Amino acid sequence: MTHSEENYIKALFHLSIGDVEVISTNAVAEKMETKPSSVTDMMKKLSEKGLVHYKKYQGVSLTDLGTKTALSIIRKHRLWEVFLVEKLDFTWDEVHEIAEQLEHIKSEKLIDKLDELLSFPKFDPHGDPIPGKNGEFIERDNQLLNQIPIGFSAICVGVKDSSAAFLRFLDKNNIALGNEIKILEKEEFDNSLRILIGQRELHLSQQIASNLYVKMIKL
Amino acid sequence: MTHSEENYIKALFHLSIGDVEVISTNAVAEKMETKPSSVTDMMKKLSEKGLVHYKKYQGVSLTDLGTKTALSIIRKHRLWEVFLVEKLDFTWDEVHEIAEQLEHIKSEKLIDKLDELLSFPKFDPHGDPIPGKNGEFIERDNQLLNQIPIGFSAICVGVKDSSAAFLRFLDKNNIALGNEIKILEKEEFDNSLRILIGQRELHLSQQIASNLYVKMIKL
DNA sequence: ACAAATTTTTAGATTTGTCTAAATTTATTA
């Protein structure tokens, strides 16, 4: 597989999370920052290789083989991210770009050994689950911070938006995975939140709160 | 730079070691396992980018910029090889292929951090020197085992041929970098050697002996 | 339900890196 094919497969996987049946050509084009006509060409090629179901004008979806392939690429991406943070002291906002390159390195043994070096991590630095060697993939039952009711507390477990800008915002405000956040108040007008994190009170916009995955603490 | 351009630059560097003035199109084609016409095309492109001196029919050579570029790629290749052996327990015959892929990863910080993780190694698993961050490159004054006179001893410091086949031969015969070898006898007819390594006596063909870099022990 | 808007595909062009075959230049040698 070429890098480009792998990137399309990965995009298709990300677009198919949730209850998505088929993915539109335009959706893929937007995700890949390319033109719909280029997507059509690639879908034909991936279809011939048995990686996607494709009928013209009917949208596209991954085959079982395509899903397995996507998971293998995502596994590589996320293991490399862990490596960069744990072994080379990169920050979580620096690793995505480099992992985008490293995910295309072809060597099963390399990934197995890397997994071992990192002690078989289950999550990447952004809290995203790392698929297993044989395609096992645990979709977490995540809630977003803006879905937590007033008065309840939750633990940060991941970020939905993993752009450097968002990650640096979290760093700047000392919000990290594992932190406990209590919802003190919700502003009706703009859905912003007043929260308690550690000893500090903070005000978070709806945009921030809807990009933080949390696990609510059972009372 | 594309992967292909980088591979050509690296090939040109390897072809220019020694007292080579200019490199022929055919030599490059052979090294790259491609056709001379493809080489011509690429030399034009590299010339426009200021990486090589090229005049048609007159052969090619690296510019200072080209040399610097080559050293940076070789540095990456060799650091990755050390990583694979030291951190992921690969054997020295397994690392070349994977390093060929890893050497194209673009991130200066990644390489600096990797260098640090590995404690700034000066040689790769095959005994080849690792260029410095700023292009410092120590060509060792290597001798080959077949150049050592009878009765003298030498330490293995590197391999000229780093093919998996040759490396596995050395493993099988328990010859490793750092070992001391004494020349007991030379066979005039085929230039083969009788050597002493540790407590063992071995017979090495000329082909083997001319692919082992050694440092003679001063008496 | 049918015209308009949107989405998707096709057709043809472009770039990169490669190839083959033919032409050209340089090197060899009789």
Added chain:
DNA sequence: TAATAAATTTAGACAAATCTAAAAATTTGT
């Protein structure tokens, strides 16, 4: 040194991945 051989370059083609513009299919809205 002139003919022959070898090396190199040019010309034209191809595959991969992309693009633009036009055509075709589908969806939407009244």
